[in-house]
Amino acid sequence: MPNHLTLSGLAASLARRDVSAREATQACLDQIARVDGQIHAFIRHDGADALAQADAADLALAAGATHAQKPLLGIPIAIKDVLAVQGQPLQCGSKILGEFVSPYDATVIEKLKAAGAIVFGRLNMDEFAMGSSTENSAFGVTRNPWDLSRIPGGSSGGSAAAVAADECLASLGTDTGGSIRQPAALCGCVGLKPTYGRVSRYGLVAFASSLDQIGPFTKDVRDAATLLGVMSGVDPRDSTSVPQPVPDYTAGLTGDIRGLKLGLPKEYLIGGLDPEVKAAVDAAVKHYAQLGAEIVEISLPHTDYAIATYYIIATAEASANLARFDGIRYGLRMEGSDPTELYRRTRGAGFGAEVKRRIILGTYVLSSGYHDAYYLRAQKVRTLIRNDFLKAFETVDAILTPTTPTAAFKIGEKSDDPLQMYLSDIFTISCNLAGICGMSLPCGFTQSPRLPIGLQLLGKPFGEETLLKIAHAYEQSTGWHREKPRLSPG
Ligand code: GLN
Secondary structure, three states, X not given: OHHHOOHHHHHHHHXXXXXXXXXXXXXXXXXXXXXXXXXXXXXXXXXXXXXXXXXXXXXXXXXXXXXXXOOOOOOEEEEEOOEOOOOOEOOOOOOOOOOOEOOXXXXXXXXXXXXXXXXXXXXXXXXXXXXXXXXXXXXXXXOEOOEOOEOOOOOOHHHHHHHHOOOOOEEEEEEOOOOOHHHHHHHOOXXXXXXXXXXXXXXXXXXXXXXXXXXXXXXXXXXXXXXXXXXXXXXXXXXXXXXXXXXXXXXXXXXXXXXOEEEEEHHHOOOOOOHHHHHHHHHHHHHHHHOOOEEEEEOOOOHHHHHHHHHHHHHHHHHXXXXXXXXXXXXXXXXXXXXXXXHHHHHHHHOOHHHHHHHHHHHHHHOOOOOHHHHHHHHHHHHHHHHHHHHHOOOOOEEEEEOOOOOOOEOOOOOOOHHHHHHOOOOXXXXXXXXXXXXXXXXXXXXXXXXEEEEEEEEOOOOHHXXXXXXXXXXXXHOHHHOOOOOOOO
């Protein structure tokens, strides 16, 4: 079935005319019809529109267009509900946007379309990307394809579950504190958070602007390299995007990592680390040594402060960014006798509990009298965390850690305990604070139940090329990424 292929596998099949873009797209739609009733990765999708895009791709292929010119030609790629796609609803997993339809394409969407992709579907997510389980969506919970009683991770849970369940060839998500890497780990796919500034954020509804990045979910590392190459680059519409040349990320995937130095941070051996996760990551470290990498113990001394720092900076930025959802400009509007009452009633009805919690926390840390004690101090600690990484990267080429402390947890298990939920991002959050790049790739399974485990690789600012090379060498010599969940129709 073409929906089971990787992006590069489907590109080869399309080029040989073994399969058409229409057939590949129909296979994704059939898979959605077969399994998404249980998984609920998609909030919605427009099959007719996807097939129309597929027909256009088939015409281009018939006219001689190649994947060398358009690397994503005829490839169905699904999108997290936080990225603007012209003419499609944009709701951020929230009620507050009502039936808002985006009038324009995000820069990444423009780039995907220009590369020939079939851009379809709105993938479920925690409301405004706040969460680690996709339980905070106004459109219901997404389930983990490996075990339907468990969460897929979050906030890009729909993006991870859709790729793991072969409902699309790849997807886009966003990562503010781990929302690409954590769900990728829990669903057994590859997820990449680019360096801050690598990919334009224009058309991404902001959660925490200094931390957010858009990145790919894929079935293997080569596909992540291909997609990153398409998505990256400076954009005049995002002043934080960086004019750094975009290399051919697939060119470095040689399998040869001899002599590269990989750091193991001693601070990451925490109490809550599940023994099976630890064993899988230890085995991956041994495997890297066998591949000829040099393993070095390193220290990231400010790691302990990462979660507290993140929950000050991210909530402060969120409280400012979400002020625009006032009942006047977009979507939902509740009646009120004066503007204040209208705002209050709209925001009261439109936002879910977690979003309200973040806005309240963020407003508090920015309020006069507390700004210096919390926000300013957090910014200073953020610099210390970044410096820890920059110092480590003077001696190592990349850093290895588990992506998450445990495999996927049960639906409902942590929803009443926000602090427990926040702790599930303990390994991913520092990367965003430091602005560096990171990715997660499959490195094994727990025994019973059989759940995917993720290995996290952290790289230098704009070091994606090396990161992908290191990830690819491991993946190709182990093969964990080829395992698929068993899904029955329903
Ligand atoms: N889980 C973290 C949070 O709730 C990170 C979310 C994200 O990366 N968007 O904020």
